[in-house]
Amino acid sequence: MNPARVFMASICLTIMPTNSVAQASLDDQRSIVAMLQAADENGAPEDPFCAAALVMANSGGRTLLLTAQHVLDELDNRNLDRTQSAHAPLKLTVQFFGAVGRTYSVRRLPLLSNRTLDYAVLEVLPLNNAPIPAPRNWAVLGITQDFTKTTQTKVTYQDVRAIGNNDCDPWMASASAEKIIAQAGTQIIFETHFIDKGNSGGGLFAADGGLVGLVTETTGDKGIALRLDVAVAELAVKHVEIDWKEKDYSELGQDSMSKGKPYAELFAASSVATRLIDTSNDGARYRLSAETLSEYPSSNTIAVAGRSENADTDFFVPFTEGLANDAKLTLQFVDGSNKTVSVDLRTPLLAKIAELAKDTTDWFSSHGVNGQVHFAGPREKGLIKRVDAGFSPEALEYRFSTVSAETADTFGKRPAYNVVELGKSIWRPADATSLWYSITFIDGTTTPATRYDIPEKNLYSSDFYSYRGIHITRSKDGTIFPYYYAYGFNGMFPDGTINLLHPYGMRTYGRLQYDMDGKGFRDIYAQLTYGIENPIPWTTKPIRVRYVNAETGQIVGPFDLSGFDVAAIRDATMPEFPRIACGGRTHPGTCEFDDPRALGHVRELRISFSSLTGLKPVKLGTLSTYWSKAGGATILAHCVKSQAPECISLKRQLNIAWDIPAGASDFFYTIVMRDGRILPPQRMAF
Known part of the structure; x- marks a missing residue:
């Protein structure tokens, strides 16, 4: 058996039923609020550290206090600073209204705390021959019932009073009652011009004396308190009962949670639903949502049994399981109870697929600089099984797939080598202006062939080195x-x-x-x-x-x-082809074909230094011997637009550099291209 559970089970004190109660005096209220102080190793108080706590049980040989968790966090931060400066840590002490001047030590009960709700339980360590005084009259002090149920429009009481260690002045109370502003889930928000540092952990009382909240925060002229019925409900399921009596400020009667029922019995399985939060991979990540979570804050810490997820209410399910629509989830609650519920995983998946299928054209983009069409897809790529695409509606030859290499069998009649990974690109043929595609989702839904028109600005590029005529x-x-x-x-x-x-x-x-x-x-x-x-x-x-x-x-x-x-x-021909330059400072005494690598475009070159009618073919050299030897590619790249001696020598060997005859003033040429075109004759003056 878990030792912590043994201890927790032993903290079980009797609740005295009360049907009618008398009005509580201010001193009655003060008697249930204890003052917390930090003391050094010599017992001297640490000024100005102070706070308050509520006496929640004083019977069976144990006294338990309820305070704000952030009070303990602040003490821990101070002790961290003291440790780093070689000082002994501070200890937390408490004084009671019935024994002013006498201090008691306390110890923490870590299993009985909640940082989210901002509460923590302390146990008072007794002194020899110094019994811990109990509150004056348990019968006139009590907690409210659950007054924020959805059926309740507003609470019956409107006036409240805070009592605490205000600015380290113990048992201070506001001179007059202050107004409730709002009930916000687990909190009571009220007007205040009174509470200040030191009130944390103190009590918030209704006008007739009933205890309704644990003060946790002050912001400007507003105070915030944790509803006591929420704290009691949490402690009840952890098998901790308290000596506070019950005051019914609503017409709803006693909340069953305060009777200590397991959360599993209170959780309405029919209200459980799921919503998709991620479908980008090979499964869906869901988030559990339920109406009951808002009513019982601690149930927000449910864990989905059998799932190794960090977030308590998030869980991952493979698509095949999600589409089966028969998922069973076991919810394990903080009190150890659990419940198995059926949740509909299929419906949110199908709804998301239907939403995605409405408009898919934004999933494609094109790049004029390199002639590619890119499938970016939606964020929810995991919902897509494949995309069949092509550059005509009759031939969807490509397949974008979540599988990087499908077999010929799974790809049907089309070869497996035509498969493209989702998120990749395909080359666009030079004459293609549109892409056609059909999307198949994981549920088998297939969209009709749809056209994506490539923007005109991306169809052509003046930069030859980027667009290569695929x-x-x-x-x-x-x-x-x-x-x-x-x-x-x-x-x-x-x-x-x-x-x-x-x-x-x-x-x-x-x-x-x-x-x-x-x-x-x-x-x-x-x-x-x-x-x-x-x-x-x-x-x-x-x-x-x-x-x-x-x-x-x-x-x-x-x-x-x-x-x-x-x-x-x-x-693939360059727009400014051919690049021939003559004379001047860049080509002194010669006319040259600038880039030797472009000779593969040329079938025949005809030149003359006298007239267009005198054009004669020149016998061009071949580059194949250069490409085939070590360093040849480097030499050819080096000689693009270069007038280095080795480059002039290379161009003379290829017969693409010609000396300008004495007295010549013009250069004439025409080119027969590899594809059979004959470029118009050109005249260059130099």
Whole structure:
């Protein structure tokens, strides 16, 4: 048996029933209020620490006091300061109205306190040959009944008087009665121009003498007291009875709580409900709510048995359990009693899903700077099972899913590699202006195909390095491969270079290999494998690719692709292409093709220093030998717009730097692009 429960059970004192009581005098009231003082190791009082307490029991060989918990907290703070300054801690003492000048020591009963309600119980330690005086007349002092029931519009009494250790002046009482302002749950709020520091823990009395509250706070011209019936109800369920008699200030009769019934018997299971507070993960977090919680404040400390949650009234339930609608919760109360109740978890889930399904377009955003469409979703991502999306209503080829890699079986006919994690993005094809999508929630509800229009400002970008003209190709099994014509790498292969991006659901970031002629797979240049981008030769013919894990040797693929769209070359062309500069301080004595890496865009270059009619093709060099050797990529990047000697030498070898003949004043050129376009002839003066 719990030792604390043994002690608590022993504090059980008889309540004398009283049907009618006489009027209490001021001294009768003072006799039930004790004065608290802090004393040092020599017994000298600590000035100005003072407070009050109520005598709640004085029989059976024990005297119990009720005071405000914050009084003890303040004493603890002072003792902490004293300990740090090497002083002995202060001790709490008490004086009674019937024995003024005689001090008694007290000890705390930690199990009989509540910091939220601000009360604590103390036990008085008796002195030899000095009995503790009892209050004068228990019969004329009493607590109110529960006067804040919802059926009660206002209390019968309106006038109150506070008695305490006001400003360390013991047993001071207000000269005249003061008015009740409001009843607020567990508190009585009243007017006061009297109470001050030292009244905490003192008594609040009705005009006829009945004890109604424990003073806990003063704010300006208002005082606050804890309703005594609330404290008594709490102590009753902890098996502590008191000697206060009962005064009925309402027409409701005695509250059953003061009889010590377990909370489980008072808790109305039918009033229990739940509300969702979080559905962002793989289950729902609920908060328990019940009408009875407002009536019995201590029941706010209920714990949901079987749940390892920190908050007493919050609990987590997997979605499958929440949708089953047959959840049983065992509520365990502070007095050890418990009750099992059924709560409806399904209804709030379905209501939230219906609310979310009404408007979903704000869940998407687009980025013109990189051609992506992003699914941000709502905060309640856990309620979404999947989002099927695509760039036409007939082909919802992508799937945003809470599962990072679904199997082909669970994904139906569409390949598992087209799965995108919730909260991620998909590449937008260069010609797409809208996204279509359908959302499936965890209860099976599916929304019809809905269109998200990409804002016009995000459709195009003048910054070529950000917007790269994404295109889509598909393998024979339907796996989607985004790709773009690689400006920075497009001279890697003689016919230009494609950057092939990994399919969305692929988590094997292995080495890409390709087969263009059926003679076997070959590696791309290892030094150029950046993240999920893989440069491979551009071709309009079918090509096979596969991925090889460098550590395990595992092969993913092969994937048979139909080849790449010539339009990708056009979409990847820089707006100011070509960048040719002649003469001046930046290019003295030469005309140059600024960026050698852009040669992959060019099929043929025609130049002349005399006239447009004299244009002749030049034999361009190839960058493939530079890309394939160590440090080649660094050299090419270094020579963009650079006039360093090594860069002039490189451009001469590639035949993209030409000496200006003596007497020439103009440079003429035209370019045949890789996609077949012929740019208009240009004239540059220098």
